[in-house]
Amino acid sequence: KLIYLKNSAYQKHRNYSQILQEKNSIEKVTKRLNSQKYVPFMQEINFRMDEANRSILVQVHSSQSYKELYSYCNTFGNVKKMMHYSCGVEPMHFIIVEFEEESNVKDILSASTHTEDSQVVPTYSQFLWFRASSRKLSKLKQSKTAVLTCEDATTIVKESEVKDMLLKCEDVSEQMITLYENTKLNDVGSRLRFLTAKQLESTVSGMFPNANAFPFGSSVNGCGKMGCDLDLVLRLDNVKENNKSRLIYHCKAYSGSERSTSQRHMETIGDIIHLFLPGCSQVRRILQAKVPIIKYHQHLTNVECDLSMTNMSGVYMSDFLYMMGSIDPRVRPLIFAVRKWASEVGLTNPSPGRWISNFSLTLLVLAFLQRPINSEPILPSLNTLTKFARPEDKYITEDGINCTFLRDLNLLSFKTKNQESLSDLLAEFFEFYSQFDFGSKAICLNEPVSLTKPEHSAMYIVNPLERGLNVSKNVSLEELEKFKVEIRSAAWALESQENKIGNWGLLSIFERRNNPSQFTLSSKHRMMEVSTLFNEENPIEFKNNNVKNQVESI
Numbered sequence: 001k002l003i004y005l006k007n008s009a010y011q012k013h014r015n016y017s018q019i020l021q022e023k024n025s026i027e028k029v030t031k032r033l034n035s036q037k038y039v040p041f042m043q044e045i046n047f048r049m050d051e052a053n054r055s056i057l058v059q060v061h062s063s064q065s066y067k068e069l070y071s072y073c074n075t076f077g078n079v080k081k082m083m084h085y086s087c088g089v090e091p092m093h094f095i096i097v098e099f100e101e102e103s104n105v106k107d108i109l110s111a112s113t114h115t116e117d118s119q120v121v122p123t124y125s126q127f128l129w130f131r132a133s134s135r136k137l138s139k140l141k142q143s144k145t146a147v148l149t150c151e152d153a154t155t156i157v158k159e160s161e162v163k164d165m166l167l168k169c170e171d172v173s174e175q176m177i178t179l180y181e182n183t184k185l186n187d188v189g190s191r192l193r194f195l196t197a198k199q200l201e202s203t204v205s206g207m208f209p210n211a212n213a214f215p216f217g218s219s220v221n222g223c224g225k226m227g228c229d230l231d232l233v234l235r236l237d238n239v240k241e242n243n244k245s246r247l248i249y250h251c252k253a254y255s256g257s258e259r260s261t262s263q264r265h266m267e268t269i270g271d272i273i274h275l276f277l278p279g280c281s282q283v284r285r286i287l288q289a290k291v292p293i294i295k296y297h298q299h300l301t302n303v304e305c306d307l308s309m310t311n312m313s314g315v316y317m318s319d320f321l322y323m324m325g326s327i328d329p330r331v332r333p334l335i336f337a338v339r340k341w342a343s344e345v346g347l348t349n350p351s352p353g354r355w356i357s358n359f360s361l362t363l364l365v366l367a368f369l370q371r372p373i374n375s376e377p378i379l380p381s382l383n384t385l386t387k388f389a390r391p392e393d394k395y396i397t398e399d400g401i402n403c404t405f406l407r408d409l410n411l412l413s414f415k416t417k418n419q420e421s422l423s424d425l426l427a428e429f430f431e432f433y434s435q436f437d438f439g440s441k442a443i444c445l446n447e448p449v450s451l452t453k454p455e456h457s458a459m460y461i462v463n464p465l466e467r468g469l470n471v472s473k474n475v476s477l478e479e480l481e482k483f484k485v486e487i488r489s490a491a492w493a494l495e496s497q498e499n500k501i502g503n504w505g506l507l508s509i510f511e512r513r514n515n516p517s518q519f520t521l522s523s524k525h526r527m528m529e530v531s532t533l534f535n536e537e538n539p540i541e542f543k544n545n546n547v548k549n550q551v552e553s554i
């Protein structure tokens with residue numbers, strides 16, 4: 001029965017729980033998610049930070065070096081885990097060594113040395129390389145110590161491999177799970193991001209012992225894919241002052257306005273990254289933006305970083321997205337499918353501009369899931385989470401942004417009765433926004449209603465934590481039009497598909513529209529957008545060469 005009945009009418013009436021019974025992969029994912037106790041976001045962040053404190057990253061000759069490295073490291077303390085990864089065209093090999101204790105890392109770092117080359121800056125960090133030993137490996141092998149296996153956890157799955165997997169799926173729901181499971185940020189990707197943050201934190205800790213570099217954004221909110229950027233906020237003194245000591249530190253007064261002082265600080269941090277942090281290059285300062293940032297590439301971990309030094313609201317926003325993604329196992333696969341679709345049809349772009357951002361797209365998905373879908377919402381509103389907040393959930397940033405909402409999902413009594421399949425939800429998402437009145441309405445996640453737009457931005461998504469701000473203020477009217485055309489086209493493609501022929505299902509919506517005149521127009525338009533960005537006083541530089549190549553090829 002299940003083999004023959006594969007037409008869209010049949011699929012339409014299958015619900016999520018039926019799919020669970022049929023497909024092992026989906027069953028596994030849901031079971032895993034449902035059986036896991038919810039770990040609150042900050043607890044997870046602290047766990048990852050602690051893991052990074054107990055780890056070093058060692059460049060090695062090849063993955064086979066792990067035995068020798070294990071024997072060496074184990075003389076400083078118990079090695080808990082080793083993970084190999086490689087990056088680059090001529091691959092560089094690295095092993096993350098996680099110790100049981102933070103003191104083991106301290107010991108191994110104080111026993112480590114610099115090269116004798118006088119032309120290098122002798123910096124200290126948890127990024128090291130393992131020089132070849134004069135002793136024979138065979139001798140080390142004879143040692144009685146048990147050698148851990150070294151997990152090989154490199155790679156970003158190739159686009160072509162993902163495509164093959166999607167073609168082999170039974171239906172669109174399974175395609176969405178497959179896309180999510182095979183492209184989401186994995187454990188090593190996460191460890192590398194926390195080690196990258198740790199490198200910056202320990203560099204500035206000489207002068208600011210309580211400094212913290214917090215990862216936020218897609219690296220930690222559950223919406224990140226392999227290779228995603230690392231958003232970082234550096235807090236120079238992350239201690240809540242409640243100290244009644246009579247001795248107070250002398251401090252340096254701000255020279256000029258808060259903003260100009262902060263820009264100078266960021267400039268200096270940018271110089272430190274450029275001059276002193278091993279592996280960091282391509283430092284770009286975007287200091288005139290509303291939120292000044294420094295971009296840099298850490299090539300030892302292969303991570304592109306966006307560093308800011310403002311308040312913690314980005315981190316609290318990530319907490320909110322992380323919670324929303326944990327409430328129901330369908331949320332993240334749906335977000336991944338929508339983000340992938342938008343990137344494939346050219347609605348999003350790695351560099352910021354007048355197009356919709358991944359963050360805005362994510363909020364669109366969440367707002368859709370907060371609406372009654374077949375009379376049952378899948379997600380609660382932010383106001384519901386705020387209503388259940390406990391005293392310990394109270395977070396207000398120093399500039400007064402109230403980020404208070406329940407942080408522990410185990411205490412939330414919200415359970416949806418909605419059982420729709422992922423494929424139905426995806427189709428309904430496209431349907432919902434193809435009908436949405438962007439001209440006069442704003443999208444709101446605080447309560448499940450559409451508000452009247454308070455001003456004339458093309459697209460208005462109320463910032464859930466700072467209600468006076470529009471998250472999608474950057475979106476131009478042209479980009480909104482393009483968004484509407486693409487969303488209608490995707491809704492139509494999913495609706496009209498009867499058979500699994502050619503690039504079916506998700507793959508069919510990933511294809512750009514075939515109308516060549518429209519494609520040329522939009523390419524031209526995109527080039528104009530990018531060149532406008534270049535002509536601005538503070539040019540936004542390309543994040544990677546893809547966009548540059550795209551522009552050059554146009």
Ligand code: CTP
Nearest residue numbers: 217218228229231313314317318357358359471
């Ligand atoms: N953010 C925010 N308000 C905005 C823009 C961003 O609070 N107006 C926060 C969100 O927590 C967001 C994070 O900054 O997740 C990082 O923004 P961005 O890098 O643009 O989005 P990501 O979700 O990280 O997506 P991507 O994978 O494209 O980097």
Ligand code: MG
Nearest residue numbers: 217218229231
């Ligand atoms: Mg990001």
